[in-house]
Amino acid sequence: MAVLVIAEQGAGSLKPATLNAVTAAAKLGDVHVLVAGAGIGAAVEAAKAIAGVSKVLSADSADYAHGLAEALTPLVVSVAKGYDAVVASATTFGKNLLPRVAALLDVQQISEVVAIENADTFVRPIYAGNALATVKSADTIKVMTVRATAFDAAPAIGGSASVEAVAVIAGSGKSAFVGQELSKSERPELTAARIVISGGRGMQNGENFQLLEAVADKLGAAVGASRAAVDAGFVPNDYQVGQTGKIVAPDLYIAVGISGAIQHLAGMKDSKVIVAINKDEEAPIFQIADYGLVADLFKAVPELKEELDRSA
Amino acid sequence: MKLLVAVKRVIDYNVKVRVKADQTGVDLANVKMSMNPFDEIAVEEAVRLKEAGIATEVVVVSLGVLQSQETLRTALAMGADRAILVQTDAELQPLAVAKLLKAVVDKEAPQLVILGKQAIDDDSNQTGQMLAALLDWPQATFASKVVVAGSEATVTREIDGGLETLAVSLPAIITTDLRLNEPRYASLPNIMKAKKKPLDVIDPASLGVDIAPRLTTLKVTEPPKRQGGVKVASVADLVAKLRTEAKVI
Ligand SMILES: Cc1cc2nc3c(=O)[nH]c(=O)nc-3n(C[C@H](O)[C@H](O)[C@H](O)COP(=O)(O)OP(=O)(O)OC[C@H]3O[C@@H](n4cnc5c(N)ncnc54)[C@H](O)[C@@H]3O)c2cc1C
Ligand SMILES: Nc1ncnc2c1ncn2[C@@H]1O[C@H](COP(=O)(O)O)[C@@H](O)[C@H]1O
Numbered sequence A: 001m002a003v004l005v006i007a008e009q010g011a012g013s014l015k016p017a018t019l020n021a022v023t024a025a026a027k028l029g030d031v032h033v034l035v036a037g038a039g040i041g042a043a044v045e046a047a048k049a050i051a052g053v054s055k056v057l058s059a060d061s062a063d064y065a066h067g068l069a070e071a072l073t074p075l076v077v078s079v080a081k082g083y084d085a086v087v088a089s090a091t092t093f094g095k096n097l098l099p100r101v102a103a104l105l106d107v108q109q110i111s112e113v114v115a116i117e118n119a120d121t122f123v124r125p126i127y128a129g130n131a132l133a134t135v136k137s138a139d140t141i142k143v144m145t146v147r148a149t150a151f152d153a154a155p156a157i158g159g160s161a162s163v164e165a166v167a168v169i170a171g172s173g174k175s176a177f178v179g180q181e182l183s184k185s186e187r188p189e190l191t192a193a194r195i196v197i198s199g200g201r202g203m204q205n206g207e208n209f210q211l212l213e214a215v216a217d218k219l220g221a222a223v224g225a226s227r228a229a230v231d232a233g234f235v236p237n238d239y240q241v242g243q244t245g246k247i248v249a250p251d252l253y254i255a256v257g258i259s260g261a262i263q264h265l266a267g268m269k270d271s272k273v274i275v276a277i278n279k280d281e282e283a284p285i286f287q288i289a290d291y292g293l294v295a296d297l298f299k300a301v302p303e304l305k306e307e308l309d310r311s312a
Numbered sequence B: 001m002k003l004l005v006a007v008k009r010v011i012d013y014n015v016k017v018r019v020k021a022d023q024t025g026v027d028l029a030n031v032k033m034s035m036n037p038f039d040e041i042a043v044e045e046a047v048r049l050k051e052a053g054i055a056t057e058v059v060v061v062s063l064g065v066l067q068s069q070e071t072l073r074t075a076l077a078m079g080a081d082r083a084i085l086v087q088t089d090a091e092l093q094p095l096a097v098a099k100l101l102k103a104v105v106d107k108e109a110p111q112l113v114i115l116g117k118q119a120i121d122d123d124s125n126q127t128g129q130m131l132a133a134l135l136d137w138p139q140a141t142f143a144s145k146v147v148v149a150g151s152e153a154t155v156t157r158e159i160d161g162g163l164e165t166l167a168v169s170l171p172a173i174i175t176t177d178l179r180l181n182e183p184r185y186a187s188l189p190n191i192m193k194a195k196k197k198p199l200d201v202i203d204p205a206s207l208g209v210d211i212a213p214r215l216t217t218l219k220v221t222e223p224p225k226r227q228g229g230v231k232v233a234s235v236a237d238l239v240a241k242l243r244t245e246a247k248v249i
Helices: A017-026 A041-049 A069-080 A092-104 A209-219 A227-231 A297-311 B037-051 B068-078 B094-108 B127-135 B188-194 B235-245
Strands: A002-006 A030-037 A053-060 A085-089 A110-113 A115-118 A121-126 A131-137 A142-146 A162-165 A175-182 A195-199 A222-225 A252-256 A273-278 A291-294 B002-006 B009-011 B033-035 B057-064 B082-087 B112-116 B139-149 B152-159 B162-169 B172-176 B199-202 B215-221
Touching: A002 A017, A002 A069, A002 A092, A017 A030, A017 A085, A017 A142, A030 A041, A030 A069, A041 A053, A069 A092, A069 A175, A069 B127, A069 B139, A085 A092, A092 A142, A092 B094, A092 B127, A092 B139, A092 B152, A110 A121, A195 A209, A209 A222, A209 A252, A209 A297, A222 A227, A273 A297, A273 B235, A291 B235, A297 B235, B002 B037, B002 B094, B009 B068, B033 B037, B033 B068, B037 B057, B037 B068, B037 B112, B037 B139, B037 B172, B057 B068, B057 B094, B068 B082, B068 B188, B068 B199, B082 B094, B094 B127, B112 B127, B127 B139, B127 B172, B139 B162, B152 B172
Parallel strands: A002 A030, A002 A085, A030 A053, A053 A162, A085 A142, A110 A142, A195 A222, A195 A252, A252 A273, A273 A291, B002 B057, B002 B112, B057 B082, B082 B199, B112 B172, B139 B172
Antiparallel strands: A115 A121, A121 A131, A131 B215, A175 B162, B009 B033, B139 B152, B152 B162
């Protein structure tokens, strides 16, 4: 079996979630990686070096510069036809692109796969992760997005794949990139961080997130948020952890001023250790927290920072 | 300009989902059902476009069981003009939904179709993208801002790194994210009025589309349960436990 992984790249590098997708794909067969974009030299080199990848297909074109689904779909559909399975990471890039590809292949995509039982049987969460469905696909090409937290990252070095350029196919041109506003942060990426500290409505405003940032910097952690905190404008949308935001599974997740709605839990309940700081001892978050601290966050979080300073 | 909005009847987001003991699915007997929250946002956006004088008609469509009429009536009460139910008891997977919606779009010829980004039951996040592919229309998924002017929509999208803005030529597909708007509650007079708005029921067979499921669900199980842990008395206690017991810092 040969499996095509759709790499995610940008700003001259390969996105880390591609490594998790490679691990998932390797369970299905021989892994080839498609890197499509504009000026993708470094990303192709990175893909070549991933352990377990046997071939890299490169498609370099200005048309692919912004990773638009309309531009990439004809290329991916054409390349995919030679494969038994097509895999992308369940990032906003993968979620946007892959169903468009699947529809043209006349395939029912399998979203957010968390386990691969065999060549046609997969496990995926439904109902905000309150249930796990084991599904068997009858399609000849299996098309799936995979959840990064469910598969380890493949080693970024050690591989020596061959590289083949594939012919560029023009997209529809019915959509155009206008601009982007990316959040800048020196902190680790939310979905890849070993420690995450998230704030909820209890933070009261955006400035108070500095309390969490101080702790995050001490621990080398990423900062996340509940939907309520994002909706209220405390922090940007890409901080949202949950059913419809980002899925994280760090070694340590610290939830501050977050009640623990199922939609939030869906995004973090696979964390190894969960800490909750909440002034309401009845808050549902305590039902899943390994360590719960009933306290006012405005007292507890500064204390936490001091305690870490002291005992470091 | 005519707008089409796809609305799905799903388990209410407040309901605690229970997996059936025989592992065939989740228990939907006597649980509250509502419009998929992302679809409420889609309806709201469409109605606002009509109120702004950009859209002339808002048609809502649902695919599924007879009771989906209630969901359509809710959309009508929010301000949609007309509803279509493609009625079936069959299991519909996103590809089949997209094919049926394409058939409806072919008939209705809207300039814009707005869907939710994700149905909170199957959590697929596929239908809008698939519909766009089948129609060969551009797509603007996960929208947090939509501006329609002339023959183009400028859409701000929520992406992993922040926000991205695209311009898509009409006709186009848009799928909604949470921050696009805050859906209104239907007022009592509008709920009454909605009862008189047209609701057509059509048979999927009349649309000539293959809707057979491609995925067979072998079983549905409960995820491993997390055990609640302990309460700590102080921050010092917490830090000590994280260091020596959990060894994560
Ligand atoms: C379709 C849909 C999708 C959704 N997707 C997501 C998602 O992806 N992610 C997500 O997070 N939510 C999501 N939600 C929203 C979810 O249902 C909850 O509304 C949300 O998670 C609540 O956020 P919160 O816990 O910050 O706020 P609240 O529920 O208001 O909780 C605030 C908590 O802060 C505590 N608190 C207040 N002040 C203090 C203080 N001084 N010290 C200590 N504690 C304090 C309170 O006791 C309370 O427990 C979604 C909802 C819907 C309908
Ligand atoms: N049975 C359905 N009836 C109407 N709309 C649907 C149906 N299924 C999916 N949709 C639309 O497609 C969106 C995404 O659904 P999904 O791809 O299943 O996550 C939903 O938010 C709806 O707008």
